[in-house]
Amino acid sequence: MTEQAAPPAGTSPADIPAPAAAAPPILALQGAGYRYHRGGLALDDVSLSIAAGESVGLVGESGAGKTTALRLLLGLDAPSSGAVLFDGEPLNRRDTAQIRRFRSSVQAVFQDPYSSLDPRQRIDRIVSEPLRSLGIASGREAAEQAASALESVGLDADVLRRYPHEFSGGQRQRIAIARAVVCKPRLLLADEPVSALDMSTRIQVIDLLQGLRDRTGLALVMVSHDLGAVASLCERTVVLRGGRVVEAGPTPQLLHAPAEEYTRALIAAVPRLPR
Numbered sequence: 014m015t016e017q018a019a020p021p022a023g024t025s026p027a028d029i030p031a032p033a034a035a036a037p038p039i040l041a042l043q044g045a046g047y048r049y050h051r052g053g054l055a056l057d058d059v060s061l062s063i064a065a066g067e068s069v070g071l072v073g074e075s076g077a078g079k080t081t082a083l084r085l086l087l088g089l090d091a092p093s094s095g096a097v098l099f100d101g102e103p104l105n106r107r108d109t110a111q112i113r114r115f116r117s118s119v120q121a122v123f124q125d126p127y128s129s130l131d132p133r134q135r136i137d138r139i140v141s142e143p144l145r146s147l148g149i150a151s152g153r154e155a156a157e158q159a160a161s162a163l164e165s166v167g168l169d170a171d172v173l174r175r176y177p178h179e180f181s182g183g184q185r186q187r188i189a190i191a192r193a194v195v196c197k198p199r200l201l202l203a204d205e206p207v208s209a210l211d212m213s214t215r216i217q218v219i220d221l222l223q224g225l226r227d228r229t230g231l232a233l234v235m236v237s238h239d240l241g242a243v244a245s246l247c248e249r250t251v252v253l254r255g256g257r258v259v260e261a262g263p264t265p266q267l268l269h270a271p272a273e274e275y276t277r278a279l280i281a282a283v284p285r286l287p288r
């Protein structure tokens with residue numbers, strides 16, 4: 014039961030402001046299903062939501078449906094059944110005004126930092142691209158925001174005139190993260206963001222994501238096989254198996270006292286949980 018203070022003498026109920034309605038989650042899957050043209054049901058009745066500032070891990074064995082779920086959340090594919098909700102409204106790829114708001118609020122980072130950056134473009138063009146394509150900034154203003162995004166991922170502005178091939182995998186992933194955060198999104202969707210990196214670079218990129226999350230309140234959805242990365246970054250974890258959610262809950266609880274045998278087996282398959 015919640016307690017409610019009595020109104021001060023002389024005030025009528027109409028004078029008392031109504032409690033603010035809770036904001037809807039930034040993004041949600043609502044009973045979402047997805048079937049590939051030549052495949053079976055890759056996702057089946059999946060519901061999950063990401064509130065402002067929240068970090069959610071999506072785990073499961075290969076083929077569980079993690080990438081498919083992320084593609085629906087990113088609006089790259091439309092669900093075959095159910096819905097994707099953005100700020101509480103169904104995501105409609107034909108609603109250009111909504112899609113513009115969506116793109117400036119929800120950005121992505123992918124696994125392979127080698128293929129995700131256009132090799133013919135200089136870093137300044139790559140990092141400032143979301144600003145130009147969303148009409149947020151151009152010219153000098155876009156260049157300044159790109160430099161500041163690079164600074165936020167630990168790279169100096171002198172990288173701006175260089176090309177992707179001049180950088181290591183970890184530096185390229187930092188550049189990809191700078192491009193994702195340059196328009197100050199509310200949510201970052203990351204598909205295996207550290208799995209192509211060696212162990213020490215992995216830890217640096219996890220620390221970077223952790224720092225961005227803590228400093229800016231950025232919400233995060235991370236698909237990962239690396240339960241150590243999920244433990245470091247995600248307060249909540251959703252376990253997928255065969256396209257369905259088998260278990261979800263606070264990450265420490267889920268990793269240390271899993272309710273499902275499937276989750277126990279996933280954890281047991283990890284040599285150790287780093288850090």
Ligand SMILES: Nc1ncnc2c1ncn2[C@@H]1O[C@H](COP(=O)(O)OP(=O)(O)OP(=O)(O)O)[C@@H](O)[C@H]1O
Nearest residue numbers: 049051052055073074075076077078079080081082
């Ligand atoms: N383009 C496609 N056409 C047909 N079936 C597909 C396609 N992409 C994925 N699938 C199938 O959909 C299911 C879910 O795949 P998905 O890639 O989402 O899994 P995942 O959990 O991300 O796996 P991994 O960890 O290996 O990346 C699998 O059965 C997969 O074979």
